[in-house]
Amino acid sequence: MLIVALTISDRASRGEYDDQSGAMIETWLAETITSPYALNRVIIPDGVVSVREALTELCDNVRADLILTTGGTGPAPRDETPEAMQAV
Template sequence: MKVAVLTISDSSFAGSRPDVSGPEVAGICTSLGWQVAHSQVLPDERAAISSALRLLSASCDLILTTGGTGITARDITPEATRDVIEKELPGLPELMRAAGLGFTRRAALSRAVAGTLGQCLIVNLPGSPRGARQSLDAILDLVPHIVELLHGRTAHAEESKRD
């Protein structure tokens, strides 16, 4: 599986704070045998995020964003994601929030979005390394199946093509 990891953070983009979450997410992907084909730090700018998602979706099976899912004025990752996705998958963020609530009640503040763009799955993860890891762990078992469906490589997908 070909993966892109985007860290959304004004301070990391400006170089005033190191990106810790992006490498954490990339490390999880690599440990699963997934190819991290692209990683990048972007500012909390809606157009920049949407543009990167569109561009990377053409060559990646999965795009994981980390950061920008909270409630501050600059947290706009969910909006940028909704600008580009074709089908929203609300169950994935629901699973991530439910899992996160086992660790902290602040997980309820996440506005993460997940959805598809072409044959690519896009998932917003929290900006903290621990939150990103816990959220990704909550959906890991579903990701390969979703990607297989998007590529038409399952019996279910084949049946859908015939209908």
């Protein structure tokens, strides 16, 4: 099974801070999942286009079995993760 932890953050994608939420997902999976799995961690900037393109790529080409998203849901204008997910 291929699981992707997709972090949506302008600052994390620019390397301005460490992706702590992606690391927390990785830890949680290691403690919770008992079946074999592979994990890919991906960091992308905020915005409808980047989220939509990443989700499409991960589903259609990477063929991820599960995508866990974190970030992109705050009050900032570019925090548009819910809108991007609706578009996919």
